[in-house]
Amino acid sequence: MPANDLTLLTDAALAAAETATRFIGGPLDVTLKSDDSPVTAADLAVNALLSDRLQCARPHYGWLSEESVDDPTRLAAEHTFIIDPIDGTRSFIAGEDTWAHSLAIARNGQITAAVVYLPLKDKLYTAALGQGARLNGSAIAVAAPTTLSAANVLTTKPNLDPHHWHGAVPDFRRSHRPSLAYRLSLVAEGRYDAMFTLRPSWEWDIAAGALILTEAGAKISDKTGEPLQFNNPHPQLNGVVAGAEFVWQEVLDGLRRS
Structure with a gap:
């Protein structure tokens, strides 16, 4: 994994939260996509921010995002950003706190760096391949075995x-x-x-x-x-x-x- 990919994603997620939360309480300009799923002005603004920030930092990386037209050149890239600007858009529209920014990097099909950030819950999940997973900087682990x-x-x-x-x-x-x-x-x-x-x-x-x-x-x-x-x-x-x-x-x- 290139140096600082996880830091890059983390900083981008924090910036995405600043953009998304500015829309809370204001007009969301909700429209429906072809599959009848909603998209808001916040989704599009966050996508634009992340596209500019991440692709400028790693111009040789491919780009795959829910809110971008798919660019097939990503298939030839060794690394690809895989982004959901706001995961849980219906939750965002409803004024709930269970929506997240979901940012990842894949290298040859395997995820190498990842961030899931829920700004209204102040929960920042991060992971890098082979380096463990963390929540707000503290190591986390799956539950003990059960049936x-x-x-x-x-x-x-x-x-x-x-x-x-x-x-x-x-x-x-x-x-x-x-x-x-x-x-x-x-x-x-x-x-x-x-x-x-x-x-x-x-x-x-x-x-x-x-x-x-x-x-x-x-x-x-x-x-x-x-x-x-x-x-x-x-x-x-x-x-x-x-x-x-x-x-x-x-x-x-x-x-x-x-």
């Missing part, structure tokens, strides 16, 4: 539909947060034992949280158990299952793989 039946899991109700499971739907304590990056980070922090989403998942929602989680000692894969690879031509993953190793494995064992 799925005793686990606290972040997932949505549709993921518990019986057609996803080849046996009985598992019984565990279920919670939810709107930001996928935050869900992954909460598992890394040890506050939850696992999270999973079975729908196709955009890389920018997952990339930063994936490294933070694995550097905290957890496991992560797609819903079939395959390792995650980033900076794909179509930047979506086949669902995500993540958590403390025993719980992660139990979820995978219970899911239909087809």
Whole structure:
């Protein structure tokens, strides 16, 4: 990993928060994208800030962001920024505090530096490959081993539909947060034992949280158990299952793989 990539992402996330929070209480100019997901003036302003700041600092890096037109030249770059300017836009619109800035760098498909920042909760998650994960500067680790039946899991109700499971739907304590990056980070922090989403998942929602989680000692894969690879031509993953190793494995064992 080139020197100071994590510092670069951290400083950029803090600057993104300054931009985003200026929109709170003011007009958000909400519009709908082609997939009916909302985008606000804050999303676009943060994206512009990050694009300028990060690409000026690393002009040879590729760029993949939820709020930018995809540039296929990223596929030829050794390093690529993978960015979600505001993960949890609906939460942002609703005036809640569970939205995040999600910033990552992939090198040849593997995430090497990551930041997830929730400014209204004052939670700054960071990780660099091989250097552990931190929350506000203090080391974090995944929860102690447990069984799925005793686990606290972040997932949505549709993921518990019986057609996803080849046996009985598992019984565990279920919670939810709107930001996928935050869900992954909460598992890394040890506050939850696992999270999973079975729908196709955009890389920018997952990339930063994936490294933070694995550097905290957890496991992560797609819903079939395959390792995650980033900076794909179509930047979506086949669902995500993540958590403390025993719980992660139990979820995978219970899911239909087809």
